[in-house]
Amino acid sequence: xxxxxLSGDEAFAEGVRLARPEVISAYPITPQTIVVERLSExxxxxxxxxxxxxxxSEHSALSCAIGASAVGARAFTATSSxxxxxxxxxxxxxxxxxFPIVMMNANRSTALPWNIYGDQRDSISQLDCGxxxxxxxxxxxSLDLALMSYYIAEHEAVSTPFMVNLDGxxxxxxxxxxxxxxxxxxxxxxxxxETENKLDLQHPRNLAFSAGPEHNYIFKYxxxxxxxxxxxxxxxxxxxxxxxxxxxxxGLLESYRIEDADYILITLGSIAGxxxxxxxxxxxxxxKVGVVRLRYLRPFPSEELAEAVKQAxxxxxxxxxISFGNEGTVFTNVNSALLQAGISIPSYxxxxxxxxxxxxxxxxxxxxxxxxSGTERVQFIGVEVDDK
Amino acid sequence: MSITxxxxxxxxxxxxxxxxxxxxxxxxxxxxxKVLGKNAVAVLxxxxxxxxxxxxxxxxxxxxxxxxxxxxxxxxxxxxEAGLRAKGLTDFxxxxxxxxxxxxxxxxxxxxxxxxxxxxxxxxxxxxxxxxNTGIQKSGLTPFGAKTTTTPAGQNIRGNIRPKKNMFEIAxxxxxxxxxxATVGYMTDFLNKVEKASKIQGTKYIHVxxxxxxxxxxxxxxxxxIAREIVDxxxxxxxxxxxxxxxxxxxxxxxxxxxxxxxKQGRFKHLTDADIKLITESRDEKWRRIRxxxxxxx
Amino acid sequence: xxxYLREKRQFGFDDIPESTAFEAGYLVSVxxxxxxxxxxxxxxxxxGCGQCYFYCPDGVxxxxxxxxxxxxxxxxxxxxxxxxxxxxxxxxxxxR
Numbered sequence: 001x002x003x004x005x006l007s008g009d010e011a012f013a014e015g016v017r018l019a020r021p022e023v024i025s026a027y028p029i030t031p032q033t034i035v036v037e038r039l040s041e042x043x044x045x046x047x048x049x050x051x052x053x054x055x056x057s058e059h060s061a062l063s064c065a066i067g068a069s070a071v072g073a074r075a076f077t078a079t080s081s082x083x084x085x086x087x088x089x090x091x092x093x094x095x096x097x098x099f100p101i102v103m104m105n106a107n108r109s110t111a112l113p114w115n116i117y118g119d120q121r122d123s124i125s126q127l128d129c130g131x132x133x134x135x136x137x138x139x140x141x142s143l144d145l146a147l148m149s150y151y152i153a154e155h156e157a158v159s160t161p162f163m164v165n166l167d168g169x170x171x172x173x174x175x176x177x178x179x180x181x182x183x184x185x186x187x188x189x190x191x192x193x194e195t196e197n198k199l200d201l202q203h204p205r206n207l208a209f210s211a212g213p214e215h216n217y218i219f220k221y222x223x224x225x226x227x228x229x230x231x232x233x234x235x236x237x238x239x240x241x242x243x244x245x246x247x248x249x250x251g252l253l254e255s256y257r258i259e260d261a262d263y264i265l266i267t268l269g270s271i272a273g274x275x276x277x278x279x280x281x282x283x284x285x286x287x288k289v290g291v292v293r294l295r296y297l298r299p300f301p302s303e304e305l306a307e308a309v310k311q312a313x314x315x316x317x318x319x320x321x322i323s324f325g326n327e328g329t330v331f332t333n334v335n336s337a338l339l340q341a342g343i344s345i346p347s348y349x350x351x352x353x354x355x356x357x358x359x360x361x362x363x364x365x366x367x368x369x370x371x372x373s374g375t376e377r378v379q380f381i382g383v384e385v386d387d388k
Numbered sequence: 389m390s391i392t393x394x395x396x397x398x399x400x401x402x403x404x405x406x407x408x409x410x411x412x413x414x415x416x417x418x419x420x421x422k423v424l425g426k427n428a429v430a431v432l433x434x435x436x437x438x439x440x441x442x443x444x445x446x447x448x449x450x451x452x453x454x455x456x457x458x459x460x461x462x463x464x465x466x467x468x469e470a471g472l473r474a475k476g477l478t479d480f481x482x483x484x485x486x487x488x489x490x491x492x493x494x495x496x497x498x499x500x501x502x503x504x505x506x507x508x509x510x511x512x513x514x515x516x517x518x519x520x521n522t523g524i525q526k527s528g529l530t531p532f533g534a535k536t537t538t539t540p541a542g543q544n545i546r547g548n549i550r551p552k553k554n555m556f557e558i559a560x561x562x563x564x565x566x567x568x569x570a571t572v573g574y575m576t577d578f579l580n581k582v583e584k585a586s587k588i589q590g591t592k593y594i595h596v597x598x599x600x601x602x603x604x605x606x607x608x609x610x611x612x613x614i615a616r617e618i619v620d621x622x623x624x625x626x627x628x629x630x631x632x633x634x635x636x637x638x639x640x641x642x643x644x645x646x647x648x649x650x651x652k653q654g655r656f657k658h659l660t661d662a663d664i665k666l667i668t669e670s671r672d673e674k675w676r677r678i679r680x681x682x683x684x685x686x
Numbered sequence: 687x688x689x690y691l692r693e694k695r696q697f698g699f700d701d702i703p704e705s706t707a708f709e710a711g712y713l714v715s716v717x718x719x720x721x722x723x724x725x726x727x728x729x730x731x732x733x734g735c736g737q738c739y740f741y742c743p744d745g746v747x748x749x750x751x752x753x754x755x756x757x758x759x760x761x762x763x764x765x766x767x768x769x770x771x772x773x774x775x776x777x778x779x780x781x782r
Contacts, residue, residue, distance in 0.1 A: 403688055403744070452710060
């Protein structure tokens with residue numbers, strides 16, 4: 001274990017190095033570039049023995065990673081925003097083929113208008129593509145997720161690709177002190193990738209085939225079941241992680257001061273820290289507020305979330321996403337989870353941070369106050385429109 | 389030694405597939421795999437050959453084979469090759485079989501990238517001159533004058549108004565390790581090129597004409613004959629590119645009649661004498677250029 | 687090494703693989719129903735040149751004891767073999 005001062009991207013690259021991917025294929029896009037630059041340097045200086053493929057597009061980046069995974073190699077790629085959308089065809093391909101590729105996505109706004117700053121509309125638009133989706137809050141969690149993602153994705157009960165999301169710039173480019181485990185520790189944690197889901201010279205197979213209506217939906221059902229099994233594998237991965245590295249994680253979501261909270265703000269990603277600080281201040285003034293950070297959007301922690309908010313009087317969802325013509329997609333997912341659990345409390349949706357717009361401590365404090373007093377169901381933070 | 393009917397390996401790797409009767413593409417894939425042998429790892433994009441060969445549970449390749457995305461033949465090949473190499477394997481051939489649309493249109497970016505990187509892969513384009521799998525729509529390799537379902541021959545426009553993209557020379561312009569043209573009509577020439585390519589380290593591209601009786605409007609029994617005639621009449625040529633040099637493998641003294649070749653096919657039935665004259669002139673211009681600048685060994 | 691016809695079976699839930707990966711060369715249906723005409727080899731005339739084998743898109747022709755032999759399970763009756771046969775040893779006959 002060594003302490004290093006690293007950005008989120010750099011921390012993730014360290015985690016990838018420790019996971020020893022055999023093939024890395026990537027195409028540069030801001031704010032993901034630092035990851036692939038560091039990995040290239042690691043290959044150059046010999047600290048990482050990987051085939052580094054300089055592909056000519058994101059579509060090829062993931063297509064190449066699928067090819068590598070299809071012969072049983074551990075594969076990695078990274079992208080962001082337009083790049084994620086450009087490879088969208090391959091996202092469903094990778095999950096449909098059950099190839100446990102790990103990809104880092106630097107959350108960034110999608111054009112138009114062009115914008116390189118962070119919001120989560122890129123990855124959230126791909127929630128249905130069959131990938132596990134985790135959202136890191138800080139650089140340490142980024143590094144740790146790089147290792148845990150392979151453990152979970154490659155687990156034989158799961159065998160599903162894994163997208164780790166880091167908020168663009170706010171997390172990808174911000175420096176923090178990070179514990180970097182030793183290679184021996186990482187090797188003790190992450191076993192080599194073994195699978196029968198591969199082209200094999202000894203046992204030839206046909207892969208990625210067609211399946212007609214009769215069989216097709218069985219494959220889809222099995223992919224769904226595997227994603228649900230990932231919930232318990234996440235727990236297993238974190239228990240093992242705590243044992244080997246001494247750092248604990250809390251599963252699909254992380255709760256803060258919710259035990260007696262009347263009003264809970266649900267959010268995800270790097271904004272959670274500010275939400276906890278605002279909650280602390282409000283607590284000092286006598287407001288019983290708490291925070292839930294969704295660490296995973298797929299599989300979605302429906303039961304865990306319902307359990308966390310069942311005593312609350314109202315909840316809010318703060319997200320950097322909008323499904324135009326409806327509401328924030330995280331909000332939709334949260335409401336569904338509450339409804340399934342028979343929890344009937346007011347819920348409010350706060351859309352913020354689109355195109356990298358700052359969310360201030362005052363904004364978050366105001367959000368808590370609105371949840372407490374009741375407000376419009378869906379609102380864009382800071383946008384006041386005169387309806388007349 | 390030249391590959392002939394007598395010494396072509398007996399094993400069948402592509403069998404029981406659901407290609408149309410008389411399919412030129414399946415003939416190309418079948419025989420190329422016989423040359424490459426059991427350690428060929430085949431990548432086929434969405435298209436005719438994947439549609440007819442991979443319908444679970446009917447799986448028609450006895451070697452390792454996988455479908456790629458339509459645009460992803462070359463990029464998946466790159467991953468397969470890199471992955472197997474990373475696993476310490478050396479005795480295999482990563483081979484792609486993509487159609488004309490999958491190669492010259494949607495897949496050209498990935499192919500260009502793979503050639504640029506010099507990836508150790510063999511890419512075989514089976515060219516049936518249109519999107520046949522979806523029902524005969526125009527591709528970048530549909531020849532001038534051909535009627536397709538998206539280039540109908542009517543009063544105002546007589547079929548496809550643009551000539552074929554020159555994929556062989558596009559591949560060569562990357563200074564690729566090895567590129568060649570072929571036709572399923574001259575099987576020995578094609579298979580010799582496949583074998584030669586399999587022994588070369590680096591990126592290899594073979595462009596083989598593979599007629600589609602359905603799309604071309606010829607009887608299903610005439611696939612091989614029409615695949616010979618396209619070369620005999622000079623509208624296709626057998627050539628190689630290696631070490632920066634173009635070599636013409638066959639330089640006929642006389643061409644057979646272009647008009648006879650065209651008029652046999654439903655897709656060219658509407659062409660006028662003026663159209664055929666244009667096609668003949670462009671053929672002659674192409675051959676003038678070939679003979680001026682390429683080495684002729686045929 | 688050749689894909690071959692397997693015993694008939696139902697693919698129920700548990701028989702369907704977890705991922706899109708399955709044994710190579712697994713055939714469950716034949717193509718004989720496609721034919722309206724069938725190639726018939728005249729062994730007297732066949733010289734065993736193998737051109738039919740060389741150019742068959744379906745690979746259903748093989749040479750046995752120097753004579754062409756046809757796997758009618760998978761022949762689609764395209765007639766390329768008959769067309770290319772120089773000694774006219776293959777004739778296309780109507781399917782009954």
